[in-house]
Amino acid sequence: MSKKIPIKEGPLQPERQVSRRSVALRLKPYRALGLLSPGLFFLLLIYSGALLSLFVFSFFRYSASGVEIMQKTFVLENYIRFLGDPFYLKVLWNTFKIAFIVTAICLVMGYPISYFMVRTRSRFGRRVIMMTVFISFLVSVLVRIFSWIIILGQNGLLNNFMVLIGIIDEEHRMQLLGNIYGTIVGLTHILLPFMVLTLVGVLKGIHPSVEEASQNLGANKAQTFLKVTLPLSLPAISAGSLLVFTLAISSFAVPLLLGGPSDRMISNYIYDAFLQFANYPFGAAMSFILLFLTLILVLIQMRVLQTRLLAGG
Amino acid sequence: MQAPEMWMKVSREKKKGSCCVFSCTTRAPSAANEREGLIPTLVKENKMSETISEPFDLELRGLSKHFGKVVAADKVDLKVQKGEFLSILGPSGCGKTTVLRMIAGFEEPTAGEILIKQERVNDIPPFQRNVGMVFQNYALFPHLDVEENLAFGLKIRKMSKALIKEKVERSLSLVRLSGKGRRRPSQLSGGEQQRIALARALIIEPDLILLDEPLSNLDAKLRAEMRVELKKIQELVGITSVFVTHDQEEALTLSDRIVVMNQGAVEQIGIPTDIYESPETDFVARFIGEGNFFEGIVKKVGGGQAVVELDNGRLTITAACKESVQVGRRIKVFVRPEHIDILPETQMEGENVFKAIVTFMSYQGSTCRYVCSLADSEKDVIICVKNDRGVVPFSSGSPIVASCSPNSCIIYSSA
Numbered sequence: 001m002s003k004k005i006p007i008k009e010g011p012l013q014p015e016r017q018v019s020r021r022s023v024a025l026r027l028k029p030y031r032a033l034g035l036l037s038p039g040l041f042f043l044l045l046i047y048s049g050a051l052l053s054l055f056v057f058s059f060f061r062y063s064a065s066g067v068e069i070m071q072k073t074f075v076l077e078n079y080i081r082f083l084g085d086p087f088y089l090k091v092l093w094n095t096f097k098i099a100f101i102v103t104a105i106c107l108v109m110g111y112p113i114s115y116f117m118v119r120t121r122s123r124f125g126r127r128v129i130m131m132t133v134f135i136s137f138l139v140s141v142l143v144r145i146f147s148w149i150i151i152l153g154q155n156g157l158l159n160n161f162m163v164l165i166g167i168i169d170e171e172h173r174m175q176l177l178g179n180i181y182g183t184i185v186g187l188t189h190i191l192l193p194f195m196v197l198t199l200v201g202v203l204k205g206i207h208p209s210v211e212e213a214s215q216n217l218g219a220n221k222a223q224t225f226l227k228v229t230l231p232l233s234l235p236a237i238s239a240g241s242l243l244v245f246t247l248a249i250s251s252f253a254v255p256l257l258l259g260g261p262s263d264r265m266i267s268n269y270i271y272d273a274f275l276q277f278a279n280y281p282f283g284a285a286m287s288f289i290l291l292f293l294t295l296i297l298v299l300i301q302m303r304v305l306q307t308r309l310l311a312g313g
Numbered sequence: 314m315q316a317p318e319m320w321m322k323v324s325r326e327k328k329k330g331s332c333c334v335f336s337c338t339t340r341a342p343s344a345a346n347e348r349e350g351l352i353p354t355l356v357k358e359n360k361m362s363e364t365i366s367e368p369f370d371l372e373l374r375g376l377s378k379h380f381g382k383v384v385a386a387d388k389v390d391l392k393v394q395k396g397e398f399l400s401i402l403g404p405s406g407c408g409k410t411t412v413l414r415m416i417a418g419f420e421e422p423t424a425g426e427i428l429i430k431q432e433r434v435n436d437i438p439p440f441q442r443n444v445g446m447v448f449q450n451y452a453l454f455p456h457l458d459v460e461e462n463l464a465f466g467l468k469i470r471k472m473s474k475a476l477i478k479e480k481v482e483r484s485l486s487l488v489r490l491s492g493k494g495r496r497r498p499s500q501l502s503g504g505e506q507q508r509i510a511l512a513r514a515l516i517i518e519p520d521l522i523l524l525d526e527p528l529s530n531l532d533a534k535l536r537a538e539m540r541v542e543l544k545k546i547q548e549l550v551g552i553t554s555v556f557v558t559h560d561q562e563e564a565l566t567l568s569d570r571i572v573v574m575n576q577g578a579v580e581q582i583g584i585p586t587d588i589y590e591s592p593e594t595d596f597v598a599r600f601i602g603e604g605n606f607f608e609g610i611v612k613k614v615g616g617g618q619a620v621v622e623l624d625n626g627r628l629t630i631t632a633a634c635k636e637s638v639q640v641g642r643r644i645k646v647f648v649r650p651e652h653i654d655i656l657p658e659t660q661m662e663g664e665n666v667f668k669a670i671v672t673f674m675s676y677q678g679s680t681c682r683y684v685c686s687l688a689d690s691e692k693d694v695i696i697c698v699k700n701d702r703g704v705v706p707f708s709s710g711s712p713i714v715a716s717c718s719p720n721s722c723i724i725y726s727s728a
Binding site: 207209210211213214215216217218219220221223224227228232252 | 417418419438439440441443444445446448449450452453454456457465466469470514517652
């Protein structure tokens with residue numbers, strides 16, 4: 001693309017600028033501000049205010065014995081404690097591992113669902129899937145977690161069924177709760193709809209004629225998927241995966257209720273620091289380490305998307 | 314030295330359900346050159362001689378497609394000769410695109426047969442039919458650049474890199490886009506995208522090419538340019554083409570033959586002049602160009618002419634007809650606006666001479682279009698007259714005398 005040489009003076013200049021403005025910006029500034037301010041106030045001021053104070057806390061010193069819980073100093077000991085302790089690094093690693101597995105499962109299960117939803121000609125089929133995906137949004141996370149306890153428990157539906165049809169015997173009932181399996185199943189169930197909805201949103205933008213063109217040029221269905229559909233789905237895949245991943249690493253209730261003591265995730269420790277030990281500085285430091293790592297992931301994803309956009313237009 | 318080219322051709326012997334297998338056949342260099350189709354004179358000659366002797370490149374036999382209760386295509390019979398440019402013309406929803414998609418293999422026919430080069434392809438999946446298609450929205454691969462788009466079909470056919478490069482370059486120059494090979498489709502204008510879509514379909518050297526309203530997304534001026542360009546390339550390559558459009562002007566200018574479709578069924582197949590001058594059904598007459606319809610009752614038949622009395626009984630029109638028209642039947646008489654002349658006011662004798670008053674005049678440069686109301690009827694008549702230099706057109710309100718020859722009046726039975 002050739003860059004236009006900016007014209008410094010000329011009668012056409014003001015008119016052109018007006019025509020380039022988008023419709024949204026044609027609102028008078030004070031009116032736009034009026035409409036934007038409640039949301040902006042809520043998001044920016046209150047939230048960043050809370051975040052900022054938490055950030056300050058993370059450099060304070062915790063004293064369990066003192067009159068005040070926090071000594072207002074500037075120390076890095078909270079961060080050093082976390083990053084220097086193999087136990088916490090293990091927690092961090094575990095958190096990312098679970099989040100990664102959950103994201104991968106959600107992607108593998110969610111992609112076909114989304115693809116079918118976008119491509120099917122049957123309105124009935126589309127509606128059934130849409131309902132199934134949405135209903136899980138309507139049910140509270142806690143209810144869903146307890147349903148999984150009923151299903152996965154030692155005397156739960158799944159174990160009973162397996163014993164009944166003789167796949168496992170009475171003594172070898174599967175331990176599906178209180179470990180990583182419970183967490184993964186629960187998180188996958190909760191986060192799958194997020195994956196599906198993100199994928200559907202982007203997959204809709206891939207026109208079916210592109211796939212038809214590929215077949216028309218001689219590519220069979222597998223080749224068409226690998227050479228056309230998949231490359232074009234990459235923005236969808238990266239957006240959906242990022243969303244699911246960030247939601248998974250910050251999950252709290254699922255690892256608490258379905259996971260075991262050794263599979264707790266970082267949010268559980270943040271909760272403990274704040275509410276069990278009232279160690280605000282350490283809790284704040286852990287929160288910021290999590291936030292920082294998430295931010296890096298978001299930046300990487302944006303970067304990837306941007307280069308794709310620049311290259312692909 | 315030119316080695317015999319390894320020709321990748323889709324094997325048609327494969328039964329339904331088998332995976333995609335390409336078989337290789339070796340073609341002699343001369344045959345390959347002919348297939349390249351880049352030598353205009355040679356191809357032109359072929360086209361002329363083959364129209365009579367060569368068998369059909371595409372044949373549809375009783376092709377039907379039902380979507381639930383909707384009949385999208387109803388027993389379509391069609392034969393397309395080698396090198397022919399055939400248009401399927403019809404209003405939106407007439408089933409023309411469905412027919413095209415069935416030929417490409419994207420829709421399964423409910424009934425009937427599709428034959429490409431005398432072979433039944435009903436059970437052959439789209440990726441094994443050697444048919445090129447240009448989509449309405451071009452369907453270029455947005456993640457690939459122009460060269461990669463063109464090379465797509467060749468890579469699938471596992472051609473050597475050198476050969477692919479050569480073909481891509483030749484193809485780019487064919488559509489006059491050399492030097493834009495590294496651009497992304499989104500960096501091209503609409504007309505350029507269109508040409509790339511055409512080149513991408515042609516580069517695989519298909520048995521025939523299907524064009525699904527390829528010009529409809531372009532603005533009017535570009536559309537006219539691309540029309541010429543498209544026809545040039547088609548003649549140069551000499552490929553059998555099936556072109557779907559709802560634009561009659563496009564169909565009339567581009568086609569060797571036109572198929573007019575309405576509500577899934579074929580109304581008429583013929584060369585453009587036949588379609589325009591002798592429409593077989595009143596649908597075709599109404600759909601192509603402008604026209605005047607008069608409904609009336611046959612009063613007298615004889616000497617190849619019928620005298621038709623219009624509804625109010627005060628006007629009669631004489632129209633050419635076959636002897637089979639029965640007296641007393643309700644019929645429609647159809648006349649093109651340009652087949653009606655405006656006579657000097659004094660001349661009132663002869664057949665089909667009517668008094669009228671101009672109610673609306675539009676000056677269109679080379680012609681003038683009048684809307685007139687007939688003196689003894691409520692009916693409006695549209696008349697189109699060629700302009701002569703220095704002759705002042707009639708203004709609205711002026712009385713005129715209109716006349717048309719019985720031979721330019723066509724009769725259709727009234728439903």
